[in-house]
Amino acid sequence: MFKKAFVAFLLFLLIATPAIAAIAFDATANGQDSNVSSLTWSHTCTGADLVLIVGVSTRGDDGDAVPDGVTYNGVAMTLIDGQGFATVLFSSLWQLKAPATGANNVVVSWTTNTVRVVGGSMSFTGVDQTNPIDASNKATGNSTAPSVAVTTVADNAWIVDNLGFRTGSSETVTLDAGDSE
Numbered sequence: 001m002f003k004k005a006f007v008a009f010l011l012f013l014l015i016a017t018p019a020i021a022a023i024a025f026d027a028t029a030n031g032q033d034s035n036v037s038s039l040t041w042s043h044t045c046t047g048a049d050l051v052l053i054v055g056v057s058t059r060g061d062d063g064d065a066v067p068d069g070v071t072y073n074g075v076a077m078t079l080i081d082g083q084g085f086a087t088v089l090f091s092s093l094w095q096l097k098a099p100a101t102g103a104n105n106v107v108v109s110w111t112t113n114t115v116r117v118v119g120g121s122m123s124f125t126g127v128d129q130t131n132p133i134d135a136s137n138k139a140t141g142n143s144t145a146p147s148v149a150v151t152t153v154a155d156n157a158w159i160v161d162n163l164g165f166r167t168g169s170s171e172t173v174t175l176d177a178g179d180s181e
Helices: none
Strands: 003-006 011-015 024-032 038-045 051-059 067-073 078-085 089-097 102-111 116-125 133-137 141-143 158-162
Touching: 003 116, 038 051, 038 116, 051 067, 051 102, 051 158, 078 133, 089 158, 116 158
Parallel strands: none
Antiparallel strands: 003 141, 011 133, 011 158, 024 038, 024 116, 038 102, 051 089, 051 116, 067 102, 078 089
């Protein structure tokens, strides 16, 4: 197996839960494209105490991989954290507390066209609306087995990650025991 450049800065975050509720998975959606200055896909949120998390991995040229912003239903999302590799790969996670329910568009935008972009969205119910993000961590480099350690602080926290990498071939991501996709 060969090493792959990973902007796999594996970005992990913890979603904190209020003392009276349990976090539950709501929905997921995704989109991908090439040579675009924006990427749009529909995501449906349902439930209470919602948080929407969007992960974006981009390949660009000369630093144009960093998104200018992400919106859901026209509302700007907040950047949790991001990590680049060289000037052409970038991966980031974004959040929105109390997103609108129903089917709405996630829109990621850049100043110039990207070479390749993949984005995914996940919504969760029962999440602390004051401090939904408990901790985050990231890494970048060349590895056949990229990883990052994260220490949970809040009880019953969920870990969400975003992995971006560039190789000359298709890659398979293998989850650790106890992890789900």
